[in-house]
Amino acid sequence: MFDKKVTIFPERVNNQCFDNCSIPDRRAGFVRQKRGFMKEKKRDRRVSRTRRLMHEALMALIVEKGYEAITVQDILDRADVGRSTFYAHYQDKDELLLSSFEHLRTLFEEQQQALLAARQTGRNPELNIVLELFRHTGEHHRLYKAIAGKQSGEMIMKYLHRYLYTLLIGPHTEMMKERVTPPVPVEVITHHLVSSLLSLITWWLDNNMPYPPEKMDEIFRILSTPTLEAAFGRKMEEKIMSEYAAGSVMAFYSQFIDRGCCPGK
Amino acid sequence: MFDKKVTIFPERVNNQCFDNCSIPDRRAGFVRQKRGFMKEKKRDRRVSRTRRLMHEALMALIVEKGYEAITVQDILDRADVGRSTFYAHYQDKDELLLSSFEHLRTLFEEQQQALLAARQTGRNPELNIVLELFRHTGEHHRLYKAIAGKQSGEMIMKYLHRYLYTLLIGPHTEMMKERVTPPVPVEVITHHLVSSLLSLITWWLDNNMPYPPEKMDEIFRILSTPTLEAAFGRKMEEKIMSEYAAGSVMAFYSQFIDRGCCPGK
DNA sequence: TTTTATATCATACACTGTGTTCGATAAAAA
DNA sequence: TTTTTATCGAACACAGTGTATGATATAAAA
Numbered sequence: 001m002f003d004k005k006v007t008i009f010p011e012r013v014n015n016q017c018f019d020n021c022s023i024p025d026r027r028a029g030f031v032r033q034k035r036g037f038m039k040e041k042k043r044d045r046r047v048s049r050t051r052r053l054m055h056e057a058l059m060a061l062i063v064e065k066g067y068e069a070i071t072v073q074d075i076l077d078r079a080d081v082g083r084s085t086f087y088a089h090y091q092d093k094d095e096l097l098l099s100s101f102e103h104l105r106t107l108f109e110e111q112q113q114a115l116l117a118a119r120q121t122g123r124n125p126e127l128n129i130v131l132e133l134f135r136h137t138g139e140h141h142r143l144y145k146a147i148a149g150k151q152s153g154e155m156i157m158k159y160l161h162r163y164l165y166t167l168l169i170g171p172h173t174e175m176m177k178e179r180v181t182p183p184v185p186v187e188v189i190t191h192h193l194v195s196s197l198l199s200l201i202t203w204w205l206d207n208n209m210p211y212p213p214e215k216m217d218e219i220f221r222i223l224s225t226p227t228l229e230a231a232f233g234r235k236m237e238e239k240i241m242s243e244y245a246a247g248s249v250m251a252f253y254s255q256f257i258d259r260g261c262c263p264g265k
Numbered sequence: 266m267f268d269k270k271v272t273i274f275p276e277r278v279n280n281q282c283f284d285n286c287s288i289p290d291r292r293a294g295f296v297r298q299k300r301g302f303m304k305e306k307k308r309d310r311r312v313s314r315t316r317r318l319m320h321e322a323l324m325a326l327i328v329e330k331g332y333e334a335i336t337v338q339d340i341l342d343r344a345d346v347g348r349s350t351f352y353a354h355y356q357d358k359d360e361l362l363l364s365s366f367e368h369l370r371t372l373f374e375e376q377q378q379a380l381l382a383a384r385q386t387g388r389n390p391e392l393n394i395v396l397e398l399f400r401h402t403g404e405h406h407r408l409y410k411a412i413a414g415k416q417s418g419e420m421i422m423k424y425l426h427r428y429l430y431t432l433l434i435g436p437h438t439e440m441m442k443e444r445v446t447p448p449v450p451v452e453v454i455t456h457h458l459v460s461s462l463l464s465l466i467t468w469w470l471d472n473n474m475p476y477p478p479e480k481m482d483e484i485f486r487i488l489s490t491p492t493l494e495a496a497f498g499r500k501m502e503e504k505i506m507s508e509y510a511a512g513s514v515m516a517f518y519s520q521f522i523d524r525g526c527c528p529g530k
Numbered sequence: 531t532t533t534t535a536t537a538t539c540a541t542a543c544a545c546t547g548t549g550t551t552c553g554a555t556a557a558a559a560a
Numbered sequence: 561t562t563t564t565t566a567t568c569g570a571a572c573a574c575a576g577t578g579t580a581t582g583a584t585a586t587a588a589a590a
Contacts, residue, residue, distance in 0.1 A: 044587060046537050071576065082539045087578065154419045184484050185476070191468045192461060192488055199460035203453065211450070219449050223457055226491035309558060311566050336547065347568045352549060 051089060053079040058096055062146045101159055134213030145205045157198060164194045175232055189231045196224055316354060318344040323361055327411045359420060366424055399478035410470045422463060429459045440497055454496045461489055
């Protein structure tokens with residue numbers, strides 16, 4: 001199933017947005033129109049409509065039967081879209097799913113920028129972001145379970161892993177500079193921290209959320225703080241960790257859910 | 266691919282050994298012979314031969330192209346075995362793979378018993394078992410990478426996770442008794458510890474083992490010890506952890522490798 | 531509006547891989 | 561030897577994938 005290489009962060013292959021972006025069209029007679037330099041083309045309404053329908057169908061089906069069990073035909077039937085149309089847009093269902101996440105990532109990065117700017121003006125309300133993450137996950141556990149739980153493929157988790165890793169490795173390297181001889185390579189610490197958070201979320205979902213989000217937030221801190229202290233060799237400021245690590249996941253997940261799982265809507 | 270439920274510890278469905286055990290035969294005309302009460306039947310030589318060939322073929326192919334890419338036909342060709350014969354023994358290739366691990370688990374448990382007995386007599390040589398684990402993994406990294414790395418399915422990792430979890434949850438619960446109010450539920454600690462170890466192994470393999478086993482051993486201790494101290498609320502004896510956690514993996518892996526990957530041999 | 535461009539549709543097709551069936555044959559056990 | 565049964569091989573139905581093509585519908589451009 002996942003024999004082919006799963007490129008987590010491709011070079012913006014199918015670019016992020018569904019309404020206003022270039023379409024890598026695979027169909028025989030189709031030619032990429034590209035007259036005009038840097039002239040932003042308005043997308044054909046049919047394109048965004050089709051993509052939106054397919055994304056909606058995929059998301060609905062994921063909740064219903066889990067990602068792995070979905071066939072391309074299922075998506076076609078649900079979206080009421082022709083077979084060749086599907087393959088004109090995406091290579092396979094993996095690419096369709098990744099496309100959603102690519103889109104969300106762009107949205108998230110923009111929001112992150114806004115947050116960073118707001119933070120610099122001074123008054124930020126000091127959220128407990130890990131807690132919000134678990135609350136949110138719990139509220140939409142059906143979908144989360146479908147995409148992150150045991151029954152689903154590992155692609156999404158790998159994507160998230162890579163995503164968080166990329167986000168964290170910079171700050172971690174920065175922190176590490178204060179140490180002369182790091183006992184643990186920063187790459188390993190980062191990998192370890194991300195694995196811990198994701199495995200905690202997965203555990204929580206797979207076990208039907210036996211504890212409230214508050215408890216999970218506490219657990220995450222108890223488990224990760226001493227390790228980070230030991231690895232970095234100094235007291236961690238929770239703010240830094242929250243901002244870069246859990247905050248990202250939360251915002252990422254939030255957008256995925258809040259927009260009704262259909263980016264083009 | 267992995268739509269169906271992956272039963273990690275089935276009720277001894279295909280029972281452990283290949284030469285001297287009952288065969289759950291799926292074929293139409295086949296009837297389970299069962300005359301005689303508790304009378305251990307010698308297995309038909311053809312059965313053990315066939316199974317051995319199929320296991321050998323699977324293991325060779327895993328190293329060559331990774332588990333996911335293998336088709337049943339590949340196994341058939343390599344093992345020089347008929348199609349119907351394969352399905353007379355196993356439901357699919359997942360079951361064939363699990364069968365290997367089930368077998369190894371039995372062997373491992375017997376050896377564990379022997380070790381435990383030897384330990385009680387007094388003189389044990391105090392191995393650093395985590396270190397041995399990494400050394401061993403490194404020596405056979407091609408196979409390990411194929412079964413535990415990025416390119417392979419998650420089935421084996423889930424199996425190992427479940428296995429180690431089962432092994433650890435008992436001792437952990439015991440240790441937890443000394444605490445009045447555990448800040449972190451023992452199930453979560455155990456899940457976390459196992460995830461950490463496996464993610465560390467995976468990272469090491471996926472990054473072509475950039476550090477020597479000695480370093481990985483050190484890293485594992487640095488990362489896991491403070492967390493366990495925080496969670497259990499008291500100083501951990503390394504002996505306990507080594508014996509129950511990493512020792513299991515090492516022995517488990519060792520047998521898998523040492524026996525040439527073909528249990529029936 | 532008319533013209534042009536192109537996205538979509540329906541259908542058909544080749545292909546890969548799965549899992550089953552069944553009679554004939556070979557090999558092991560009794 | 562006789563009986564039992566594991567294996568073979570070939571055929572088959574089935575599900576799913578990804579491609580190709582001409583006709584049609586619809587959007588954009590003139």
